[in-house]
Amino acid sequence: MAEVIKITTPLTDDQVKKLHAGDSVLITGIIYTARDAAHKKLVDLLAEGKPLPVDLKGHLVYYVGPSPARPGKPIGSAGPTTSGRMNAYAPKLLAIGSKGMIGKGEMNAGVAEALKKNTSVYMVAVGGAAALIAKSIKQSKVVAYEELGAEAIAELTVVDFPAIVAQDCHGGNIYQEGIAKYGIKD
Amino acid sequence: MREIAAQTITDQVAKLCIDANYFLGKDVLDSLNAALAKEESPTGKAILEQIIENAGIAQEGEFPMCQDTGFSVFFVELGQEVLVTGKTLEEAITEGVRKGYGEGYLRKSIVSDPLQRVNTKDNTPPVVWIETVPGSELKITIAPKGGGSENMSEVNMLNPSDGAEGVKNFVVDKVRRAGSNPCPPIVVGVGIGGTFEKVAWLAKKALLRPIGDRNPNPFYAAMEEELLERINKLGIGPQGLGGRTTALDVHVEVYPCHIASLPSAVNIQCHACRHKSVVI
Numbered sequence: 001m002a003e004v005i006k007i008t009t010p011l012t013d014d015q016v017k018k019l020h021a022g023d024s025v026l027i028t029g030i031i032y033t034a035r036d037a038a039h040k041k042l043v044d045l046l047a048e049g050k051p052l053p054v055d056l057k058g059h060l061v062y063y064v065g066p067s068p069a070r071p072g073k074p075i076g077s078a079g080p081t082t083s084g085r086m087n088a089y090a091p092k093l094l095a096i097g098s099k100g101m102i103g104k105g106e107m108n109a110g111v112a113e114a115l116k117k118n119t120s121v122y123m124v125a126v127g128g129a130a131a132l133i134a135k136s137i138k139q140s141k142v143v144a145y146e147e148l149g150a151e152a153i154a155e156l157t158v159v160d161f162p163a164i165v166a167q168d169c170h171g172g173n174i175y176q177e178g179i180a181k182y183g184i185k186d
Numbered sequence: 187m188r189e190i191a192a193q194t195i196t197d198q199v200a201k202l203c204i205d206a207n208y209f210l211g212k213d214v215l216d217s218l219n220a221a222l223a224k225e226e227s228p229t230g231k232a233i234l235e236q237i238i239e240n241a242g243i244a245q246e247g248e249f250p251m252c253q254d255t256g257f258s259v260f261f262v263e264l265g266q267e268v269l270v271t272g273k274t275l276e277e278a279i280t281e282g283v284r285k286g287y288g289e290g291y292l293r294k295s296i297v298s299d300p301l302q303r304v305n306t307k308d309n310t311p312p313v314v315w316i317e318t319v320p321g322s323e324l325k326i327t328i329a330p331k332g333g334g335s336e337n338m339s340e341v342n343m344l345n346p347s348d349g350a351e352g353v354k355n356f357v358v359d360k361v362r363r364a365g366s367n368p369c370p371p372i373v374v375g376v377g378i379g380g381t382f383e384k385v386a387w388l389a390k391k392a393l394l395r396p397i398g399d400r401n402p403n404p405f406y407a408a409m410e411e412e413l414l415e416r417i418n419k420l421g422i423g424p425q426g427l428g429g430r431t432t433a434l435d436v437h438v439e440v441y442p443c444h445i446a447s448l449p450s451a452v453n454i455q456c457h458a459c460r461h462k463s464v465v466i
Contacts, residue, residue, distance in 0.1 A: 022229065022427075037303070067253045067293040076291055077244075077253040082334045082367050104334075105367040105426060126233050126425055127334065127369035128458050129240040131249035149305055150253075150293050162236070164229065164427065174229075175366055178428015182227060183421030 006160075010058025011099040013119040019165045021172030025123060026160040031060045031102065035081050037151040038144070039089040046092055053144035054153060056098040060123075061090075063103035065150035066140070067130075075140040075156070079130030080104040083122070087111055094118040102163055106175040115169050123163040136161040188265075188322040190466055192272035192281075195324070198464050199282025202328040203258060204290035206462040207250040210241040213396040214434070214459045221371060221431040230429030234371075237424075237457055252458045255292035256330030258283045258312035261394065265321040276314050279326070284308040295333065315387065327463040329394060335372065335456040338364035341386050344448040350409065353378055353450045358416045360452040361433065366426020369456035371434045373397065374417065377451040380441035389453035392437035394461050399437075406438045413438075434459070 007015060009029030019025065032054055034042065042052055063083050067076030083090075083103030090101055091114035100120040101107075104127035115122060125133055139157035146152050166174045215238065222234040244251035260279055270278060287294060287309040296310065297303040319325075340360055344352050357376055364372075377388030400407035413436040423429025434457065443449060 024229075024232070065253060065293065065295075067250050067255060068291045070248055070291050073248065076293070077249045077251070079253050081254070082337070084367060104369065106365060124425065124427070126236045126240075128252045128456055129236045130253040131243040131251055132236055132240040134249050135243070149307070150295070166427070174427050178227070178229075178423055178426070179421045181421065182423055182428045182430060184419040 009060055011060070012058070016099055016119050016121050016169055019121050019168055020170065021165050021168050021174040021177060023165040025163045025165060027060070027163055028159050028161070031062045031156050031158055031161070032056065033062050033064050033066070033154045033156060035063050035065050035151050036085055037148050038153050039086055041145060043089050043092050046096070054155070056093055056096065058097065058099050061093060061098055061101050062156065063101065067150070069140070075134055075137050077130035078134045078137055080125045080127055083107050090114065094120045107167060112167055112171065112173065115167055116171060119169045121165060121169060122167040124166045125161070125163050133161065187269040188267055189269050189271050190324055192270055192278035194466060195270065195275065195278035195326070196282040196285060198466060199279050199326060199328070200286035200289060202326065202462045202464055203283060203286025203292065203330070206328050206330050206460045207255045207290060207292055208244050208247055210244065210251055210458065211396070211461070213398060214457070215241060217397045217434045218371070218457065221434060225424070225429055225431050227423055227427070227429035229427050230424040230431060233424035233427065234431065250290070250292055252332060253293055254295060254332040254334065255287070256332050256460070257296065257336070258309060259329045259331050259390065260312055260314045261327045261329065261391065262314060262316045263319045263325040264316055265323045266318050267322040268324050275316065279312060279314055280310050283310050283312045324466040325463060326466070327394060327461055329461040332456055332458065335368035335454045338368040338454045339389070339452055341382065341449065341451045343382065344450050346446070346448045348448055353448070354409065354413060354416070356450055357413055357452050361417050361454070362420055364454055365422055368454045370422055370426055371424055371431045371457050373455040373459045374413070374433050374436040375453040375455060376413070376436060376438045377453070378438060378440045378449070379443040380449055382449060384441055385449035385451040386453070388439040388441055389451035392439040393453060393455045393459065395437045397435045397459065401438050406440060410436045410438050
């Protein structure tokens with residue numbers, strides 16, 4: 001793989017513009033976890049015009065529901081969950097200033113459009129590499145919806161969290177490029 | 187009759203839950219290493235390396251290999267001379283899941299109702315399939331099943347006229363449509379025949395067979411080889427980011443069926459192809 005790009009959150013538009021589908025990235029800083037149930041709550045609040053329990057401006061949302069932390073550890077295993085389930089929610093969070101998401105699997109055309117419109121980025125972590133990813137998470141603090149258990153929103157402090165840019169703000173999409181390159185017609 | 191105390195079963199099941207989630211099978215690891223040697227995509231290679239490194243970290247016993255420690259699915263072979271005492275067999279297994287998922291720091295991923303969605307907080311209930319067999323032994327196999335790959339599975343009631351080609355096209359197309367979602371490289375379980383519910387069960391059971399093992403029937407062994415080759419030509423690759431390694435293996439299981447039917451099912455398994463067995 002090409003050279004690894006180091007980024008630190010919160011992200012600016014200029015930083016996001018430098019990221020292209022296929023780039024390997026190491027993320028340092030704060031990222032926020034949220035998956036199905038938390039997204040529903042956040043989007044319901046936006047629909048009611050109410051403030052969110054976390055300020056996502058410039059931040060990345062990580063689609064994850066970690067396993068329980070052992071005593072003395074900040075978190076359990078913490079790999080990404082399937083992003084497609086958040087297709088309906090992601091554009092709404094990008095519209096209020098979140099700079100992108102981390103998950104696994106391709107996101108739809110609506111999200112691709114929102115990435116361009118809001119200068120934001122979709123990155124993937126390796127699904128199932130959850131123990132390895134956990135090693136890059138130094139702190140975890142639940143900041144909203146504790147009652148959701150593994151689905152609560154947590155603020156993670158990460159150092160060199162490994163990710164790959166999957167869909168960028170220029171319309172780049174590694175999934176389509178990959179199949180075009182490696183697919184063999186019968 | 188040979189008596190087996192429910193508590194013995196509970197303790198063994200708790201250990202199975204933990205072992206399955208921390209120790210990736212040698213067949214899967216060998217297959218990942220073989221795929222790494224053959225993979226052409228640099229990104230694909232890097233991903234396979236991460237997955238193999240991840241298995242090594244999980245083995246140390248502090249972090250399960252995946253945060254999605256799955257729905258606890260059990261395949262039980264109950265010797266007909268075995269008498270379970272103290273509780274029913276299902277109750278003993280359920281108690282084992284509660285114990286194993288607690289003590290093993292495994293994620294509780296089950297909601298008590300599919301629409302009202304309140305977490306049961308102990309990963310119960312499990313799904314338990316029991317077959318009776320001759321003898322006085324009890325064999326329990328756990329196959330924890332993650333949600334991401336399970337969601338990409340499908341039953342298709344084909345027509346008999348669709349034949350082998352129809353089944354193969356359905357399987358390959360299903361994997362193509364699943365794309366990057368089920369955490370490729372995947373293992374593909376295929377069921378053919380039986381009834382609507384039996385074919386789904388066959389596809390799941392097919393996932394228990396070790397990677398590299400072929401169906402004993404040469405016709406279906408050849409079908410497995412052909413499907414694996416066609417799937418790996420799709421170019422989906424590790425995590426769907428492009429490459430040669432989309433599936434590690436394809437396993438087909440069959441059952442007699444009705445003159446009017448050709449039930450077919452695909453159960454997709456992520457690379458964390460977890461299963462552990464114990465014989466009591």
